[in-house]
Amino acid sequence: GAVVSQHPxxxxxxxxxxxxxxxxxxxxxxxTMFWYRQFPxxxxxxxxxxxxxxxxxxxxxxxKDKFLINHASLTLSTLTVTSAHPEDSSFYICSARxxxxxxxxxxxxxxxxTRLTVL
Amino acid sequence: KQEVTQIPAALxxxxxxxxxxxxxxxxxxxxNLQWFRQDPGKGLTxxxxxxxxxxxxxxxxxxxxxxxxxxxxxxxxxxxQPGDSATYLCAVLSGGSYIPTFGRGTSLIVHP
Numbered sequence: 668g669a670v671v672s673q674h675p676x677x678x679x680x681x682x683x684x685x686x687x688x689x690x691x692x693x694x695x696x697x698x699t700m701f702w703y704r705q706f707p708x709x710x711x712x713x714x715x716x717x718x719x720x721x722x723x724x725x726x727x728x729x730x731k732d733k734f735l736i737n738h739a740s741l742t743l744s745t746l747t748v749t750s751a752h753p754e755d756s757s758f759y760i761c762s763a764r765x766x767x768x769x770x771x772x773x774x775x776x777x778x779x780x781t782r783l784t785v786l
Numbered sequence: 787k788q789e790v791t792q793i794p795a796a797l798x799x800x801x802x803x804x805x806x807x808x809x810x811x812x813x814x815x816x817x818n819l820q821w822f823r824q825d826p827g828k829g830l831t832x833x834x835x836x837x838x839x840x841x842x843x844x845x846x847x848x849x850x851x852x853x854x855x856x857x858x859x860x861x862x863x864x865x866x867q868p869g870d871s872a873t874y875l876c877a878v879l880s881g882g883s884y885i886p887t888f889g890r891g892t893s894l895i896v897h898p
Contacts (some may be wrong), residue, residue: 673829701885710875710890711830760829775879775886777822779829 669695671763673778680751681786688746688781690761696741697763701775702734705758717744751785758782788813788880792889799896805863807892809876814854817884821850821861822875824891830875834861838881866896 670693680686690700698719703711715725715736723736733755735747744763748755760780789812799805809819818837822830834843834850836859842851849862863870873893877886 708893710888713885716885758827774835775820777830777832780827782827 669693669763669765669774669776671761671776671778673759673761673781675781676779677782677784679784679786682752683750685747685749686751686783688748688759688761688783690744690746690763690778692742692763692765692776695763695765697744697765698741699764700738700744701762701764702736702744702746703760703762705760705780711760714746748783751783753785756783756785788816788878788887790876790878790887790889792874792876792892794892795890796893797895799866799894801866801868801896801898803866803896805866805894807861807863807874807876807894809859809861809878809889811857811859811878811887813880814857815881816854817879817881819850819852819859819879820877820886821848821859822877824873824875826873833874866894868896868898871895 672691674689700717702714704714705711713726714729715723717723717736717738719738719741725731738744758780762775762777764775791810793808820835821833836843836852847864851860873891875891876889879886
């Protein structure tokens with residue numbers, strides 16, 4: 668099956684610094700990628716939808732200047748948490764959508780997640 | 787706006803029991819429904835995907851059913867094992883937006 672990777676898997680940073688998280692589709696092209704955030708014992712909350720070559724669409728309440736998303740190629744999307752603060756500590760998960768007929772349309776594959784801790 | 791509810795929120799059972807996890811959604815105009823497993827601190831593992839035209843899907847000890855008209859899906863786990871302990875998430879892909887909406891999950895503990 669299709670594989671989505673995330674890097675890093677875990678990051679600890681100081682308050683005020685910026686952190687970049689990469690999401691890659693390893694064996695398929697993803698025109699659309701999604702970024703989710705998950706707090707402990709909570710469900711996944713969609714932060715933004717990323718389309719290759721265009722600006723990301725952010726969900727209501729998500730600060731686009733704080734969470735910068737770049738989908739520069741069909742296999743890579745990045746999420747940069749700028750000027751991170753302790754309240755940004757969370758589990759961030761990306762997913763990539765494969766839109767080829769061989770696996771059925773609109774099938775999404777999820778990355779393993781990135782645990783961000785801001786001190 | 788699609789809303790997804792999962793019941794129960796938590797479940798603790800002895801090994802060997804057959805389990806039923808429930809997922810309900812408010813807008814029946816869905817494209818598909820997917821069940822995931824999430825281990826603590828880990829990402830999502832897809833278990834079963836049911837297209838809107840299907841009634842059920844089976845994989846090993848897992849069986850998922852879909853009743854789109856009533857807005858419900860059930861995940862049935864047969865002969866539960868301690869290794870089944872995890873959080874189970876239901877996600878509904880709605881027509882139109884094609885963005886999945888997740889439930890809050892059912893936290894399952896199967897004790898020996």
